[in-house]
Amino acid sequence: MVTSPQDKQTTPEPQATSPAPSHEAAGDPASFQAAPAATAATPPTKKNTLKLVSRATYLKERGLEALFLLCACVAVLAVFLIFIFVLYKSFPVLTQIGLAEFFGSVWAPTDGHYGIMALLAGSLIVTAGALALGVPLAIGCAVYLTEIANKRVSRIVSAAVDLLAGVPSVIYGFFGLVMLRPLIADLTGGLGFGALTAWLVLAIMIVPTITTLTMDALRSIPMGIREASYSMGATKWQTIYKVVLPAAKLGIVNAVVLGMGRAIGETMAVLMVVGNAPVIPESIASPISTLTSQIALDMGYSSGLHRAALFGMGVVLFIISAGLVGAVRIISRPKKEKVDTQALKQARLASEEAAAAEKNREAAGVSTATAAATAAVDTELVSAVEVPEGDLTAAATAQREDLLVGEVTTPYEMATLEDDLTVSELAHARSVQETSRERIKRLLANGQKARVNKRTTNNLMLGVFRAAGLVATLVLVLIILFVAINGFPAMSIEFIFGWPQGVNAEGGIFPTIVSSLYVTALAMVICTPIAVLAAVYLAEYAKQGRLVNFIRYATDTLSSVPSIVMGLFGYAMFVEAMGFGLSMLSAALALALMMLPIVMRTTEEAIRAVPRYVRWGAYGLGATKWQVVSRVVLPSAFPRIATGIVLAIGRAVGETAVVLYTMGQAINLPITPLDSGRPMTIHLYLLANDGINMQAAYGTALLLMLMILAFNLFARYLSNKSANKAQGK
Amino acid sequence: VAVLAAGAALGLAGCSGSASETSLTVAGSTTVLPIAESAAELFQEETGVSVLVSGLGSSAGIEAVQNGTADIATSSRALSDAEKDYGLDTTVVAYDGIAVIVNDDNPVTNLTLDELRDIYAGVITNWSEVGGPNLDIQVVNRDEASGTREAFKTLVMRGTSFDRSAAVLPGTGQVRDVVSRTPGAIGYISIGFVSSSFTTATVKSLSIDGVAATEDNVENGTYPIARDLYFFTKGKPSDLAQEYINLVLSSEMAQTVRDAGYIPASIMDE
Numbered sequence: 001m002v003t004s005p006q007d008k009q010t011t012p013e014p015q016a017t018s019p020a021p022s023h024e025a026a027g028d029p030a031s032f033q034a035a036p037a038a039t040a041a042t043p044p045t046k047k048n049t050l051k052l053v054s055r056a057t058y059l060k061e062r063g064l065e066a067l068f069l070l071c072a073c074v075a076v077l078a079v080f081l082i083f084i085f086v087l088y089k090s091f092p093v094l095t096q097i098g099l100a101e102f103f104g105s106v107w108a109p110t111d112g113h114y115g116i117m118a119l120l121a122g123s124l125i126v127t128a129g130a131l132a133l134g135v136p137l138a139i140g141c142a143v144y145l146t147e148i149a150n151k152r153v154s155r156i157v158s159a160a161v162d163l164l165a166g167v168p169s170v171i172y173g174f175f176g177l178v179m180l181r182p183l184i185a186d187l188t189g190g191l192g193f194g195a196l197t198a199w200l201v202l203a204i205m206i207v208p209t210i211t212t213l214t215m216d217a218l219r220s221i222p223m224g225i226r227e228a229s230y231s232m233g234a235t236k237w238q239t240i241y242k243v244v245l246p247a248a249k250l251g252i253v254n255a256v257v258l259g260m261g262r263a264i265g266e267t268m269a270v271l272m273v274v275g276n277a278p279v280i281p282e283s284i285a286s287p288i289s290t291l292t293s294q295i296a297l298d299m300g301y302s303s304g305l306h307r308a309a310l311f312g313m314g315v316v317l318f319i320i321s322a323g324l325v326g327a328v329r330i331i332s333r334p335k336k337e338k339v340d341t342q343a344l345k346q347a348r349l350a351s352e353e354a355a356a357a358e359k360n361r362e363a364a365g366v367s368t369a370t371a372a373a374t375a376a377v378d379t380e381l382v383s384a385v386e387v388p389e390g391d392l393t394a395a396a397t398a399q400r401e402d403l404l405v406g407e408v409t410t411p412y413e414m415a416t417l418e419d420d421l422t423v424s425e426l427a428h429a430r431s432v433q434e435t436s437r438e439r440i441k442r443l444l445a446n447g448q449k450a451r452v453n454k455r456t457t458n459n460l461m462l463g464v465f466r467a468a469g470l471v472a473t474l475v476l477v478l479i480i481l482f483v484a485i486n487g488f489p490a491m492s493i494e495f496i497f498g499w500p501q502g503v504n505a506e507g508g509i510f511p512t513i514v515s516s517l518y519v520t521a522l523a524m525v526i527c528t529p530i531a532v533l534a535a536v537y538l539a540e541y542a543k544q545g546r547l548v549n550f551i552r553y554a555t556d557t558l559s560s561v562p563s564i565v566m567g568l569f570g571y572a573m574f575v576e577a578m579g580f581g582l583s584m585l586s587a588a589l590a591l592a593l594m595m596l597p598i599v600m601r602t603t604e605e606a607i608r609a610v611p612r613y614v615r616w617g618a619y620g621l622g623a624t625k626w627q628v629v630s631r632v633v634l635p636s637a638f639p640r641i642a643t644g645i646v647l648a649i650g651r652a653v654g655e656t657a658v659v660l661y662t663m664g665q666a667i668n669l670p671i672t673p674l675d676s677g678r679p680m681t682i683h684l685y686l687l688a689n690d691g692i693n694m695q696a697a698y699g700t701a702l703l704l705m706l707m708i709l710a711f712n713l714f715a716r717y718l719s720n721k722s723a724n725k726a727q728g729k
Numbered sequence: 730v731a732v733l734a735a736g737a738a739l740g741l742a743g744c745s746g747s748a749s750e751t752s753l754t755v756a757g758s759t760t761v762l763p764i765a766e767s768a769a770e771l772f773q774e775e776t777g778v779s780v781l782v783s784g785l786g787s788s789a790g791i792e793a794v795q796n797g798t799a800d801i802a803t804s805s806r807a808l809s810d811a812e813k814d815y816g817l818d819t820t821v822v823a824y825d826g827i828a829v830i831v832n833d834d835n836p837v838t839n840l841t842l843d844e845l846r847d848i849y850a851g852v853i854t855n856w857s858e859v860g861g862p863n864l865d866i867q868v869v870n871r872d873e874a875s876g877t878r879e880a881f882k883t884l885v886m887r888g889t890s891f892d893r894s895a896a897v898l899p900g901t902g903q904v905r906d907v908v909s910r911t912p913g914a915i916g917y918i919s920i921g922f923v924s925s926s927f928t929t930a931t932v933k934s935l936s937i938d939g940v941a942a943t944e945d946n947v948e949n950g951t952y953p954i955a956r957d958l959y960f961f962t963k964g965k966p967s968d969l970a971q972e973y974i975n976l977v978l979s980s981e982m983a984q985t986v987r988d989a990g991y992i993p994a995s996i997m998d999e
Contacts, residue, residue: 276872277895
């Protein structure tokens with residue numbers, strides 16, 4: 001352990017900022033003065049790393065590490081608690097209803113029938129249709145954005161996609177109810193409630209999720225593959241279809257599975273458009289019900305076995321979404337073939353060397369690697385590091401596929417194209433004896449024909465992709481216009497700062513705005529420290545291994561927990577078991593759990609994006625791990641972390657299902673965390689349901705939308721700013 | 730079901746605290762919600778005591794009064810047999826007729842109570858079976874939390890189950906809006922909401938057993954689908970609760986009750 005003489009020789013509390021020469025000894029043996037002390041001290045103890053710090057510092061470091069680990073485990077704990085609590089509350093399903101009855105087909109709680117089969121079928125029908133509509137649109141949109149669109153258009157469309165992801169589900173539901181339902185009703189001659197309407201609404205909702213993830217997958221495919229394809233004379237469409245998409249297959253499957261999770265777990269939007277008839281539907285235009293919507297609809301008044309059955313449905317939803325996350329992890333787990341790994345390792349080493357070399361160059365160019373040298377070089381370095389690694393994974397993916405399919409080709413399918421050509425050529429040569437002149441003529445003619453054909457297909461398909469991008473943008477514009485045009489007449493100072501009055505909530509919505517902001521702020525205060533410290537643990541402290549994998553899986557599962565299940569859990573845990581009642585605190589705790597994975601993920605990415613040399617610089621100055629993290633890494637990662645937090649806030653402000661049964665619904669101006677209230681989302685939901693004072697509903701929707709757009713734009717601004725700063729602009 | 734545990738802090742304070750700092754918690758029927766809310770505003774203006782009103786359904790309200798989280802339960806149905814054991818004090822505050830509404834273009838003007846029941850049970854599925862055009866009947870039901878559904882079930886269904894494939898909508902205005910746009914639709918809402926100043930969409934109410942759905946017919950007791958609206962308190966109402974109930978019954982509130990689509994109880998007593 002640490003010995004006292006050394007403590008005296010090195011300063012007890014090494015400061016990253018103080019340029020004491022003894023510190024340099026730690027990093028640079030060539031340093032003068034303290035170097036002999038350090039080397040002399042080496043033999044007696046084996047733990048080199050510990051000698052330079054005092055016992056107090058050591059304990060502090062270990063204590064902090066333990067604290068971070070604890071924060072990281074909050075996600076794991078939360079997932080367990082959610083599952084156990086919801087399962088516990090649904091226990092009567094096993095003891096009194098019986099699994100056979102529970103999975104029966106008759107849902108009629110008032111008559112004592114608790115069969116969820118029709119609801120489960122409803123969930124699956126709604127999800128399948130939404131995927132059938134949404135997946136092609138999303139993939140088309142992603143391909144358009146990454147492969148076809150020029151930078152400026154791409155920026156606009158991807159902004160539109162991001163904003164679509166931020167639109168609260170209650171607004172989608174409102175849009176579906178007021179705009180789509182009458183249209184569908186006219187088309188089908190029915191009521192307009194049913195699977196078809198839900199498909200359209202859900203398809204719009206899952207497009208951003210799938211698009212963003214697919215874009216990530218496509219971007220990780222190295223340019224070289226595309227260039228190889230073009231150099232073989234392939235058109236853009238051929239490159240996309242035969243090269244890029246197959247190479248990104250795994251990433252796209254992941255995206256689709258996650259989109260599926262989103263669709264199955266969606267509550268409010270579905271609730272507002274399905275018509276809530278718990279039967280297997282006769283047609284796509286007749287009313288159905290889903291697990292999520294039935295929970296939200298019944299929770300308010302259910303009791304006894306009925307309530308237990310609702311919690312049982314929560315368990316089913318939890319298992320489905322956790323299963324989907326598990327499936328994604330299994331799909332995307334790299335299949336480790338020995339040869340591959342070796343090659344990969346070597347290649348990765350090489351690339352790291354290259355990256356390191358790059359860094360050195362960069363670092364030398366800017367200044368010595370002190371803690372001050374941070375953001376300026378960040379992004380360039382990041383890209384330097386990221387690109388080669390991305391290349392490798394993509395290459396590995398492609399290779400794996402090649403192995404699977406049994407094709408011998410290395411530069412991907414290009415060779416296959418070539419093969420095809422040669423084969424047909426040979427066939428021709430065999431069948432017809434021809435002079436070389438004739439042969440050249442024929443080939444030229446063939447080439448001409450093929451090119452025309454190729455071009456038409458190319459243009460046609462590129463048109464399809466463009467259309468996909470256009471549709472995504474148009475949908476956003478349509479929703480914004482719908483809310484803005486209808487909501488604008490309701491806007492007034494009185495509406496924003498007034499109180500609801502009279503039998504139909506005329507007047508203002510001030511208390512609901514305050515409730516929304518109050519609960520979000522509270523949730524943020526609870527969530528941020530835990531999430532950031534957990535991310536610090538994962539990114540800086542943790543050794544990649546089982547524990548970290550497990551924490552990641554738990555975090556992913558937590559982020560996929562359907563919001564209504566989170567609401568059920570919040571109700572059972574915070575409202576009832578912990579006795580917080582329907583209050584800001586209960587709702588904020590549930591929201592914090594929902595925000596936790598988002599903030600954790602973005603923070604971890606932000607921390608990983610801080611180049612390693614910055615840390616080395618700080619360590620070189622003798623800083624402890626915590627000093628490095630708190631003074632160097634976190635400050636330089638701050639803009640990205642802030643972006644993540646702002647996005648999470650946007651989500652929380654727009655959340656409905658989580659707060660529906662944790663906050664209460666009474667209009668009230670909350671003062672203490674134990675007060676109840678009605679947030680804007682629930683106000684909008686109730687107004688839309690009443691369907692009487694639609695003016696106020698539109699007005700609330702507009703204000704809500706403006707707030708969320710503001711948060712999202714602010715987040716974009718933050719991330720752009722940090723990107724610009726990093727590029728030295 | 731402590732759905733209203735929200736009010737717990739305030740509600741409990743109301744039980745134990747001094748009169749000047751107390752507030753009232755009123756919970757229950759969404760049908761009675763508009764009356765209770767307007768009265769709450771008026772009550773606060775006049776006495777300075779705040780009243781927390783929430784509408785989560787009659788059953789939830791009765792439960793909340795029973796377990797002490799609310800002072801007054803509002804309900805659009807009478808107590809069930811089980812609830813009669815709670816020892817609740819009953820006040821009738823208003824009367825409500827439920828109108829059966831169809832699209833303006835629907836030529837049908839009258840249904841018997843039995844035909845109506847068969848339609849909602851899924852036995853009659855085409856308007857031609859009740860003297861209308863050859864058009865599928867699109868049945869619109871209310872959610873189970875709704876007091877209107879409860880009353881409809883008691884007054885019309887009388888033991889027959891609802892057709893479960895009917896659309897279930899969670900609000901009066903939505904039912905009205907959907908029916909106004911769909912030629913074959915049928916729904917039910919409180920008489921007071923048949924014509925609303927908030928929307929331009931119109932619907933037509935049917936007469937039942939030959940009696941038109943008008944307030945007069947509800948008042949004179951001939952219209953068959955009508956019910957009483959109640960306030961329940963646990964035991965005799967406290968002074969504060971009594972003051973609030975008196976306000977709801979006062980002539981001051983009569984117009985508001987009419988605006989909300991109901992018939993004030995005070996007027997029928999006279």
